Amino acid sequence: MRRALALAGALLATPAIAADTPLAVPDTLAQRLQPCMACHGAQGRASRDGYLPRIAGKPAGYLYQQLLHFRDGRRQNATMARLLAQQTDAYLREMAGYFAALDLPHAAPTPSPAPTALLARGQVLAQQGDAARQLPACSACHGTRFTGVQPALPGLLGLPRDYLIGQLGAWQTGQRHAQAPDCMAQIAKRLTPDDIGAVAAWLAAQPVPPAAQADATAPGPVPLRCGSTDHPPP
Amino acid sequence: MTRHRLLRWTAGLAATGLALAALVLWLNLRGEAPLAPDPNPPAVADAATMARGAYLARAGNCAGCHTARGGAPYAGGRGIATPFGTVMAGNLTPDVSGLGGWTAAQFRRALWHGRSADGRLLVPAFPYTHFTQVTRADADALWAYLRSLPPVAQANAPHALRWPYGSQAALAVWRALFFRPVAGASAAAPAGADARLLRGAYLVNGLGHCSACHGSRNVLGGSGALGGEGGGSTLPGQRWQAPSLTDPQQLAMGQRSAAELVQLLQTGLSDRAAVMGPMADVVADSTQHLHTDDLQAMVAYLQSLAPPATPAPAQPPREARVMDRGRQLYADHCVACHGAQGQGAPGIYPALARNPAVTLPDPANLVQAITGGGFPPGTAGNPRPYGMPAFDLPHDDLAALATWLRASWGHDAAAVTPVQVLLAR
Numbered sequence: 085m086r087r088a089l090a091l092a093g094a095l096l097a098t099p100a101i102a103a104d105t106p107l108a109v110p111d112t113l114a115q116r117l118q119p120c121m122a123c124h125g126a127q128g129r130a131s132r133d134g135y136l137p138r139i140a141g142k143p144a145g146y147l148y149q150q151l152l153h154f155r156d157g158r159r160q161n162a163t164m165a166r167l168l169a170q171q172t173d174a175y176l177r178e179m180a181g182y183f184a185a186l187d188l189p190h191a192a193p194t195p196s197p198a199p200t201a202l203l204a205r206g207q208v209l210a211q212q213g214d215a216a217r218q219l220p221a222c223s224a225c226h227g228t229r230f231t232g233v234q235p236a237l238p239g240l241l242g243l244p245r246d247y248l249i250g251q252l253g254a255w256q257t258g259q260r261h262a263q264a265p266d267c268m269a270q271i272a273k274r275l276t277p278d279d280i281g282a283v284a285a286w287l288a289a290q291p292v293p294p295a296a297q298a299d300a301t302a303p304g305p306v307p308l309r310c311g312s313t314d315h316p317p318p
Numbered sequence: 319m320t321r322h323r324l325l326r327w328t329a330g331l332a333a334t335g336l337a338l339a340a341l342v343l344w345l346n347l348r349g350e351a352p353l354a355p356d357p358n359p360p361a362v363a364d365a366a367t368m369a370r371g372a373y374l375a376r377a378g379n380c381a382g383c384h385t386a387r388g389g390a391p392y393a394g395g396r397g398i399a400t401p402f403g404t405v406m407a408g409n410l411t412p413d414v415s416g417l418g419g420w421t422a423a424q425f426r427r428a429l430w431h432g433r434s435a436d437g438r439l440l441v442p443a444f445p446y447t448h449f450t451q452v453t454r455a456d457a458d459a460l461w462a463y464l465r466s467l468p469p470v471a472q473a474n475a476p477h478a479l480r481w482p483y484g485s486q487a488a489l490a491v492w493r494a495l496f497f498r499p500v501a502g503a504s505a506a507a508p509a510g511a512d513a514r515l516l517r518g519a520y521l522v523n524g525l526g527h528c529s530a531c532h533g534s535r536n537v538l539g540g541s542g543a544l545g546g547e548g549g550g551s552t553l554p555g556q557r558w559q560a561p562s563l564t565d566p567q568q569l570a571m572g573q574r575s576a577a578e579l580v581q582l583l584q585t586g587l588s589d590r591a592a593v594m595g596p597m598a599d600v601v602a603d604s605t606q607h608l609h610t611d612d613l614q615a616m617v618a619y620l621q622s623l624a625p626p627a628t629p630a631p632a633q634p635p636r637e638a639r640v641m642d643r644g645r646q647l648y649a650d651h652c653v654a655c656h657g658a659q660g661q662g663a664p665g666i667y668p669a670l671a672r673n674p675a676v677t678l679p680d681p682a683n684l685v686q687a688i689t690g691g692g693f694p695p696g697t698a699g700n701p702r703p704y705g706m707p708a709f710d711l712p713h714d715d716l717a718a719l720a721t722w723l724r725a726s727w728g729h730d731a732a733a734v735t736p737v738q739v740l741l742a743r
């Protein structure tokens with residue numbers, strides 16, 4: 085404060101302006117993490133109308149792993165890589181904890197323009213999977229309400245359809261990786277483009293239930309081994 | 319008669335070619351002792367030597383190039399963009415795919431003479447032009463440290479350089495033109511030279527290889543001097559510019575407070591500046607780990623190179639319309655963090671008044687900072703940095719904002735045009 089005043093004194097020609105000098109900057113993560121809000125929406129609450137995902141309220145373990153993946157090149161996004169390049173694990177963990185702890189309401193989804201048959205197919209894949217093709221239901225891991233499971237499985241609701249399609253596509257092409265064994269990569273590679281379109285359209289059209297926090301425990305035995313839950317980063 | 323003349327010409331050309339080849343060969347081998355079995359191999363390194371080697375590896379930021387993003391430290395695999403193609407940094411760990419089969423003498427020869435273990439010439443993206451100044455003791459400490467790393471099996475990828483730049487013949491000619499080995503001897507110290515300045519010069523010009531980015535390079539990539547006016551270069555494959563450290567019209571280090579510059583190298587943030595872009599990597603991986611007295615020595619040396627400030631020619635008046643727009647944009651987007659007087663918030667947001675990045679002759683870094691935003695590096699001195707959002711403004715608006723910033727608070731730097739913004743973003 086004293087330094088700021090001295091600085092102001094040196095810089096300002098008129099005392100009238102000096103009055104508005106030292107800037108009061110709140111010592112909060114919300115203030116420190118302003119670059120995140122620029123794309124993920126105020127308080128990390130991006131709506132599902134654009135491409136970028138909402139991060140508020142996702143499980144902390146999941147968010148932390150994604151921050152590490154972006155920084156270390158296992159997920160590809162130039163903006164995220166540039167922002168995180170020189171941040172420490174400890175700060176990334178703090179960022180993840182901040183956004184995970186936000187409990188903010190979701191807006192109702194806009195009705196999907198997708199054909200009813202496509203949405204129906206998406207619903208079957210999401211809730212039942214396709215055993216003949218070794219496709220587990222999304223709900224088998226992400227929770228029966230699709231709101232995720234602590235600490236590392238993200239909820240699938242309240243996200244833009246294009247974002248969901250983009251992620252499944254990135255897993256198919258090897259642009260997105262998770263901790264090995266990368267169960268989502270295995271599942272994504274069994275999906276056809278039509279499967280991806282259907283399941284993304286259906287998930288994006290679902291309302292988010294009122295208490296949308298991730299479940300504490302998995303709904304049942306996991307269908308595949310996943311590094312993100314079996315070997316989370318320390 | 320004609321045949322006679324043709325013969326004479328051919329013989330003359332052949333003789334000239336041979337003489338030039340001999341000259342290049344001699345220029346490539348001068349100062350290089352034959353690589354006999356090391357008469358005085360470094361003893362098994364003690365803990366203190368190892369720690370010094372680790373420190374020196376930080377000072378040289380070896381890991382900065384020799385670590386792939388998210389990869390094992392020092393295992394190589396990172397591509398370094400150059401104007402001549404991509405150079406792939408090698409594996410420095412003591413695995414057979416790295417330096418496992420090397421000897422201390424071969425490692426020292428690589429630092430001092432830019433040769434690989436098999437005698438082939440290394441590409442000068444590996445800054446042996448600087449490392450030739452590293453002392454014998456420091457080279458051996460570095461070697462001891464690298465030998466202590468966990469071995470990582472990762473084969474070196476070939477460089478992707480355009481012909482002829484990667485060929486041994488081209489490298490030999492380049493060295494003949496631009497490389498003078500000193501094999502561990504620093505530039506001759508003037509009598510009575512200050513020990514601190516010598517230490518600073520050793521770190522800046524040797525391991526620190528600052529002029530690799532901050533010096534100018536000629537079209538063949540020959541490195542220019544660090545001092546004097548001009549200098550600085552746009553980094554290959556990047557939009558960022560590494561400004562001259564000494565030009566009074568650029569960073570003007572001679573006119574800045576030494577304590578502030580040390581703080582900037584130590585924490586990535588000072589009252590007047592925040593490091594961004596490639597320099598954020600350097601601070602995070604290298605300079606934040608250096609001892610304060612070494613940083614002070616480096617700053618003192620750099621300041622000693624700076625010529626006295628010369629007044630820049632006054633700029634013509636800016637267009638009122640542009641200035642009004644710039645002032646409005648500043649009030650809308652910037653004032654909350656950087657303040658009405660561009661004073662910033664110490665330790666949080668850098669001042670923009672008298673911030674050298676604002677007034678550099680080339681506005682590239684200013685445009686990058688505004689359009690990309692970002693965090694200063696996370697360092698021990700600033701572990702939880704406050705970040706700046708990206709402001710993806712239209713070209714015209716960015717030009718107006720930059721022009722206004724460069725004409726406010728006593729600044730008088732040239733106006734920025736929308737075309738400059740287009741090229742810089």
